[in-house]
Amino acid sequence: MRYARNFPEGLLVLLTVAILIDLFAGTFSRYIFVRTFYWYEELGRILLLWITFIGAAVGIKRGSHFAVNLLFNKFPAKLRFGCSLFGLLFMAGIGVILVITGTSLSIDLINYKATSLKFSMGAVYICIPLGGLLMIVYVVPQLLRHIKNIHQLGTEKR
Numbered sequence: 823m824r825y826a827r828n829f830p831e832g833l834l835v836l837l838t839v840a841i842l843i844d845l846f847a848g849t850f851s852r853y854i855f856v857r858t859f860y861w862y863e864e865l866g867r868i869l870l871l872w873i874t875f876i877g878a879a880v881g882i883k884r885g886s887h888f889a890v891n892l893l894f895n896k897f898p899a900k901l902r903f904g905c906s907l908f909g910l911l912f913m914a915g916i917g918v919i920l921v922i923t924g925t926s927l928s929i930d931l932i933n934y935k936a937t938s939l940k941f942s943m944g945a946v947y948i949c950i951p952l953g954g955l956l957m958i959v960y961v962v963p964q965l966l967r968h969i970k971n972i973h974q975l976g977t978e979k980r
């Protein structure tokens with residue numbers, strides 16, 4: 823179970839290593855062979871796309887997205903609660919939008935092939951709905967915990 827829970831992080835590590843190898847191979851081929859590998863640029867874009875959407879979901883899981891806590895912490899408890907609730911709902915909404923539009927895009931592009939790698943572009947863009955689904959999976963428990971703590975609003979000090 824622990825491996826399944828940490829699979830997105832492991833995938834990010836593999837994707838990051840792959841993009842580093844890809845960029846090194848492209849740079850090496852350009853300056854040593856004076857001729858670039860025809861596939862390295864396209865592979866780099868595909869890997870970056872996957873890192874972006876899976877990484878966004880992992881950022882939600884870890885709570886490591888950008889926040890302006892200096893101002894936020896000066897708000898009254900009810901306003902902080904409302905802002906946090908809005909933020910969580912917003913992230914869930916973005917996840918839903920990514921699932922819907924990403925699935926549609928993947929289906930539309932299933933028969934198109936990447937120029938040099940000949941991958942199905944539908945398979946390439948499946949990272950969009952996958953990232954959106956992971957965002958929803960990670961934000962829903964945070965949302966439920968947040969709503970569960972609503973009773974503490976009256977007792978909380980600044």
